[in-house]
Amino acid sequence: MASIDVESVGKVYTGGVRAVSDIKLNIADGEFIVLVGPSGCGKSTLLRMIAGLETISEGEVKIGSRTVNNMEPADRDIAMVFQNYALYPHMTVRQNLEYGLKNRKTPKAEIDTRVAEAARMLEIGQYLERKPRALSGGQRQRVAMGRAIVRKPAVFLFDEPLSNLDAKLRVSMRGEIKRLQRRLGTTSIYVTHDQLEAMTLADRLVVLNGGKVEQIGAPLEVYHAPASTFVASFIGSPAMNLVKGELHGDKLAIGPSMIGLNGFAPTSGAVTVGFRAEDMRIARADEEALPFRLEYTEELGSQRLIHGMIGDQLATAAVAPDAELSPEMRLAIDPKRLHFFAADTGKRLPGQVPAQAKLAPAEPVI
Amino acid sequence: MVENRPFITFLTHLILIIGVLTVVFPVYLAFIASTHGPTDFMSGIVPLTPGDHMAANYGYLLNSGESTAGAPPFLMMLVNSLIMAILIAVGKISISIISAFAIVYFRFPLRVLAFWVIFMTLMLPVEVRILPTYKVVADLGMLNSYSGLVIPVIASATATFLFRQFFLTVPEEMMEAARVDGAGPLKFFRDILLPLSRTNIAALFIIMFIYGWNQYLWPMLITTEPHYYTVVMGIKRLASVLDGDTQWNLVMAGVILAGLPPVLVIIFMQRLFVKGLVETEK
């Protein structure tokens, strides 16, 4: 068990390409951190620097109290689960699990106990004598987890471990990873590009973009108070609507239409306005609303996504599956649920955090 | 795809059968000749059916050779060829696999230069540098020795490239996982890379074994003592007695003996052979 401190870490590849810059992150012992972002955002590079598979060009990484910058991966007391599992194809499952322990000269009896324990925990006992190629994707994934678990490391590192699985298996393995991590209490860093995976697994999310941290926070914090338009559009599905608007006193103008804000305006002038699809509803005749020209709908069963235009800007709203639709509609939104971002930088403007964020439980329900 | 053209199918088989017969016929004829007595060729055209001297011819050749032609017993030459072929194959594979490992899994000064030096061997077949190479071997006192037969030809760009190509296809994570598991370079090489290369090693072994077995010019230069003669040299010596006196039955028995081991290797390990051949050049 250990805490991890990432202090102003940066990575510049030979040739001058910068992958990561100035990352600061303090991870508490036992915490489950998810690094999330689009491909090329530097999340894997950061993980691999912590693992010792990439050299650290700038800053310092500490695991526990030790600075590990110049340590071999094997000496950092970490275990890693790779995207393609990286099981040794010529070894049986048992040999795969044992390999790291043998290299560390762990006594045979101890190895046997640990392998048995991990096999039981992951329900891979009956496959121990098989080669990886005789296993299904999900089983290989479990073996890869097992290889990490038997080591009893201070830190688990996961590099998109579920992205080679089909959708259904991914959901169940996700639950399993979370369950195991809770049970073992091992500090974990998990890299994914899948925002749903990130939301469901993380104690805290680190949203990365272009090698920089966009936001660090608990999943619901990030969901309800995204720090930038990037985070707003990346976290949550469907993505948060982002439209150009203008603040005139207590009024918000979006295209030709105008709605009152009941005192929630953080500033004045041009802004980017964000709102989640589920925060919009079909307006009553007597209330202030935005005109919405319907283009097409997507049926999700529990709700219905309607896509169309507000003025000349694209927007999506989630309505009840039996809601009445027409080509020209009017949609209302509670001003409290609006997010305001600076039109130029895309940063969140200071103001009231939408109400739900405060009510949210500290941890997401799996 | 539905295609019902019986004539073309017939033609296909016809061509293949003719092709196979053309390819096989010279060897069939050689075998037939090797079963006849020395006088059976005097009557003119070669017989097409086996004679009754097979045991006599092969026995004679294997055990006593043909001293008038300066050819020692074939049994001894077969053993020499086997030793040379195996040493060449093992040598080429060993030094190539470690060079490829160095080139792919390390970054170090002069790495690219090393690669090019190895590459150059492709451009310098022994045939084009016969004299100076002979001189080097002679100066090193390696004439008439297994080391002289083997060592100068075991540098191999082809094998190095094959292993390099293969190592590049081994997933990056394999080495990373091994490092996280506490394996250093040599341990990784022994525990992970070598077992993973098994098929490639076997395929390459076949190609290199055949290459080594069929060495001709080099052993001819390096060996003057019959004790070191190889079988491919031996058949040439059998044949090169005054042409009129050539004992074709013995020469052909020699050809069959010299050709049999590598041909059997190819036939019984066809899959590996094809893999080795197609991939070394790819």
Add this chain to the structure above:
Amino acid sequence: MQTKRTVFQSRVLPYFLLAPQLIITLIFFVWPAAQAIRQSFLRQDPFGLKETFVWFANYTRLLDDPDYLNALGATFVFSVGVTVLSMSLSLMFAVCVNRVLRSGRFYTTLLVWPYAVAPAAAGLLWWFMFNPSIGIIPYLLTFVGYEWNHRLHTGDAMVLIIIAAAWKQISYNFLFFVAGLQSVPQSLTEAAAIDGAGPFKRFWTVVFPLLSPTTFFLAVINITYAMFDTFGIVDATTSGGPSQSTNILVYKVYADGFIGLNLGPSAAQSVILMLIVVVLTVVQFRWIERKVQY
């Protein structure tokens, strides 16, 4: 040049790993080659006691030498003959094997083994087949009124070594053509079939053009083979005769240097051969580069 994304950190180990290969290469390849180049600019007195630097005299003398020009010509005829004969037969067999799925493996087995036969042995096999007094082919040729004798007729001798060399190379070409044919997507021939092209038309308009990289590659390989790997065939059969008609370059460099002991001119021949290999290797690797990213 490519390495792994992460590499092992070690200062000395990679040099140790490369040492055997590099040492052998330097001692037995690079050094002798350098010697050949040096020698090619020198001339020895008749007693081998004194060497004088003669610039390109060895080369100019070589290129004025009718025997050398004859060897160049013979090598050209031989290489082209072997390449064309062997490749066209192999392509035909490969196409046929590719059509007959079930029995393909059986035919393949019977077609690939000549690869294993040593060049010298291959030469002797055909030397025997064509033997003017007891060989079966001259016997058959008398029925069409041809008097075969490769010991006297220069053309016959050339045909003989071409056939022997091509025979041995069929397996190699065949396997590469089969591999090439199997990589032609089935959907393309299916599309052509739906477009109404018959089997022959499909082959010449769709499959053969797609095989062109393989064909080109094999052409280079075959020329290299004919020029450098056929020493045994010539040495075991014609020994360059009759009247030098089959004295191809690799045989001549051996005969002049090793038997004739003409060091300077032989070295010049070596250097010219090296240049030819360099050209062929570069051409071949350009092809590989296009296919695989080096």
